[in-house]
Amino acid sequence: MEPRLILTVALLISATVTADYIRPLPRKTLQFPWDPKPSSYPQQVHISLAGEQHMRISWITDDKSSPSIVEYGTSPGRYDTAAQGESTFYNYMLYRSGKIHHTVIGPLEHNTVYFYRCGGQGLELQFKTPPSQFPITFAVAGDLGQTGWTKSTLDHIDQCKYDVHLLPGDLSYADYLQHRWDTFGNLVQPLASGRPWMVTQGNHEKESILLLKDGFASYNARWKMPFEESGSSSNLYYSFEVAGVHIIMLGSYADYDEHSDQYRWLKDDLSKVDRRRTPWLLVLFHVPWYNSNKAHQGEGNKMMAAMEPLLYAASVDIVLAGHVHAYERVKRVNNGKSDPCGAVHITIGDGGNSEGLAHKYMNPQPEWSVFREASFGHGELKIVNSTHAFWSWHRNDDDEPVKSDQIWITSLVSSECIAQNRHELRKILMAP
């Protein structure tokens, strides 16, 4: 059969299986018309949490002499405070980046709208700080890219009331073409300048060239995360706390064996978690450990073997991953099978990238897999209080934010698991 015919037949079959749902085709990469701005005009603005009640404001100017200053205040047009930051740039083969500014501002009030301006000129922007306590809502979408589906996903996220965006890797799909980092930065600015975007790296951020370029040069320069604030020596793994949630961002593409820096840092970070202060413990990384899609099957196994015993002993509540271009939710699991003291694993790598969806699944569906579907969309995690959280997945179906999977998740704080695992955790944390 001709490929197109096979595809049509496959679509018809899947349409009859899921009755009212017809799976969408990939959409084209967006075209960005040339939109010249004065060289000192701040572009690609995004913000991220930077330690207790502080926010890092990041933006880029073509002008290398533009100051790294942020002016801000709680009323429009009135900036009673200003902060000076740092800047960097990078070269990548023939490409020269603009001046990349990172300026930390604060202390800031919780749950408050701030108006701000970067570099002493340009547009006034605004963001809202997260609340100090529950409830708090996270928007989650990985493997974004910059296609028509990315735009659809971002539009849907924009309609939801959320406090922080979590991104488990694969941002721009620049894939060596550095100007695509710039178009991505401008594409996400309307959202990423208004709520903190907390990201970790995926394979598409690596962009290493043998003997010429180390990995993650562009990603690290542009998307600086609070690794120093969380005692990490690498932008590829860090943690932060917000409103009763401790969130650990791990690096699927940094060393993770038990002698690695990342593992040592993770032990140190977990030893500081206080479940009375942060009853919820979340972990994000790019390559899923529990995945019943045929795409990237088994790729996370080595990292899982190295790190799962530690995460299990620490009673992690939820693990969010990307990489596979589909959605899958898994029961509480550990060591390859369901376990009431393990983490709920969710793969949400369906933000809208140009590579399309991953349709092929392992059959029969493993005992631990609850819900799986190859569609573009995003997730929302509303943590209601110390014991209850509501997770929902919204597929972009026909550009309506359809809610396709939803579940209440209860925290391990309300179980016996933490007490049960206390000795095991201490043993691992004390090991040299």
Ligand SMILES: *[C@@H]1O[C@H](CO)[C@@H](O)[C@H](O)[C@H]1NC(C)=O
């Ligand atoms: C937490 O939220 C859930 C769901 O709304 C509710 O049933 C429960 O009573 C709440 N617990 C506390 C301690 O408020």
